[in-house]
Amino acid sequence: MAFAQGDANAGKGVYERKCLLCHGEKGDGNGPGAEQLAPRPRDFTKGLYKVRATANKTPTDQDVFNVITHGMPGTSMPAWDVLPDRERWNLVAYLKTFAPEPFKEAPKKLELPKEVASSEASIKRGKEMFEAIECHKCHGTEGRADGPSRAELKDEWGHPIPPANLAKRWTFRGGASRTDIATRIANGVLGTPMPAFLDSVEKPEDVWHLTNYILSLGPERPAYATLITVASVTDAIPDDPGGELWKKIAPQYVPLMGQVIVDPRNFNPAVDMVAIRAAYNEREVAFHLTWDDPTESKGDGKQTFPDAISLQFPPQVTGGTERPYFLMGDANDAVYLLRWEQGKGVGEASANGPAKLVPLTGAEAAGKAVFSNGQYRLVMKRPLVATGEARPTFRPAVFTPVAFQAWDGGAGESGPKMSLTSWYYLRLEEPQSNRRFIIPPVVAILTLAAMILVVRTANRAR
C-alpha cells in the first residue's frame, strides 16, 4: 500500500495512453474499441465495480488496484502488471474522479463467515445449497452457464450478460481463489444480475460449502495439449460417447480462438476449448470430442444456426512440413473435414476456404452426439484406410496435421464466424503387439535348452 494515495493528475496521462481506447475519454466505457468487445469495457461514470471485497457498494482502492494488476480473466481486460506500481495507484486515483460521489462513502470491510475447509461432506452440503438457492436458474445444473434464465440476463446498462461457467474457474472475472469465490457468492457482482447471498443461505457457513462445491466442478486450469495422441486399441470402438472405452482414455485439451482473418469476423467466440480423446484399432479411427455450449441449437436460419464442429486434416498425409492453409484451405490446396452438424450428424467434406465446403459422397464416416446440461459429447469415426484422393489414410507413428473448428449456432455462429485452432499434430500410437509377451519367454526357454544341451554334451564327452 506504499502508493495507496495515487496522484489523479499523473494517472490521467497513463489512462489516456493505456485505457482510453476501450474505456473512452470520459470513462464511460465507449472508447473506439468498445463495440468489438463482449463483455463491454467498464463504464466508470457510475462508480459501479464488479469486483469488490466490501460490504457496501464502494470498492477499496486495493480492489480497483487488483483488477488493474491482474486484469479480468475471460474478458478483454489484460493484466497491467507491466506498469510500475506507482502508475497503477495513480490510475486508481484517476478512475475515482469519473464518479466521485460513490467514493465519498468509506468502504466497509466485508466479514466472511468462518472458513470451512473442503471435504466430501462440505461439497455434498454445497451441492444441496446450490440446489436449494437455485443457482442452476442461471448457472445450469452442472454449472456450465446453461440455466433457463441465461438468455434473459442483462447488466446495469441493458447489455446481455452470460452467467459464469462454474466449471471453468480460470475465466472467473474476479479471480478463482477460495476467498475470491466466497466473496462473490456473499456479495454478488455489482452491475450484473448476480445477487448477494450472504443473508440468503440457510447458515452463514453455507457460503463456504458452496465455494467448495464450485471448486469441485472443474479443474483449476486445463493443461493444454501440444501433440494429440491416438490410443491403439484392439477392441471394437463404441459409437456411444458414454461408452466404457472412452472413460479409460485421458482427455487432451485444445484451446480455440475466434476467427478474425476473413469477414464476418468472430471477436467473441463462444467455444473456447475442446477436449479430445482418440483411439484406433486395425479397422477404424475414432475421435471423441467434448465441449461446452449453453444451448443445443438446430437454428432458425436467421439469428441462430445449427451447432457444428469439425476436425480438419490435409487430404494426403505425407509426413512433410507442407500443409494446406489452416483456415479451411485455399483455392490451390483443399482440406479434408470430418465434421458433425446438429440435425445432420457426422459427415465428410472437402473445403477450399471457409465458404467453400463440398460434402464428400460415399459415406465412410459415422458417429453419435449427446447433449446434456450445457455440454456436447460426440464420437466421429471412419475407416483407417481411405478411398480416393480427398480423404487421408491414417498410419501409426506418422505425425498427422490436424486442426479444429467449432460453431455455437445458438450464439449466431455459422460460416466463417467460428472459433478455430491453427494446425496441431496428432500421432497414432504404434500398435502394442503380443510379441513382447511371447518372444522373451521363448528366448529364455531356448537359452535354457541350449545350456542344458551344452552341459549334457560336456558330461558325455568326459
Place this chain on the structure above:
Amino acid sequence: MRRALTASAAIALITGVAMWFVTIAGAQGGGTIEADVKYNGAPQVEKLKVNKDTEKCGTEAVIEKVVVGSGKGLANAVVSVPGAKGASKAKAVIDQHGCKFTPHVVVMQPGEIEIKNSDDILHNIHTYSTANPSINKAQPKFKKTMTEKLDKPEFVKVTCDVHSWMLGWVAVVPGPAGVTDNNGVAKIENVPAGKQKIEVWHETLGKQEKDVEVKAGQVTKVSFEMKGK
C-alpha cells in the same frame, strides 16, 4: 348475560366517541383529494412465453406498462401531495406472487419496506435506485420475508433477474399518496387544508403537477390527462 350486555354497550360507546373524534380531527385537519387520471392512448401490454417455473408463474407472462381501464382511466399512477404532512404510517409491503410483484406499484414513506416471497422458488430483488443505494439480493424459497431500507424519496424500479418479465415500482414519497385503481381514481385522505401541489407519476407516461385548494372536511376533485411519451 348482564355482563355481556354491559361490555357491548361499553364497546359501542367507546367506538362512537372514537369515531366522533376522528371525524372532528378529519374536519379540522384536512380534506380528501379524489384524483381522476385519464389517458387517451392505447394500453401497452407485452406478453412473453414462460420457459421455466411454469407451475408457479404460468405459461404466459404479462408486462403491464400502461393499463387503461373503463372510461380511459389510467391504473397504476401514483398521486401524491409531496409537500404535505400526515401520510399513512403503515409499513409498505411488496409481495412476489405468481412471478409478479403485487401490487405492481407500492407507495411508501421513506423508511422500511417488507419484501415477501410467496412463490416457493428463487427470486432476486434488484432495484434500480439512484438516490437510495441499489439492492440486488437473492431471496431463495426458504427466505419468506426480507426488510430493506429506502430512505430517500424516489420512484424505484424493482426487477427480478431470474424472471426477466417481473417488474414493479416502489414510490418513496414524503407526503400523503395513493395509487389509481382500474378506473384511474385515487383517493387521498387527511390532506391538510390549504393550497397544495398534487403530483401524478406514471412509470411509462411520466409526471404532471397541479395546484388545488383543499378544503377541510370536503372532497376536492382533481383530474389529470396524461400524454403519451
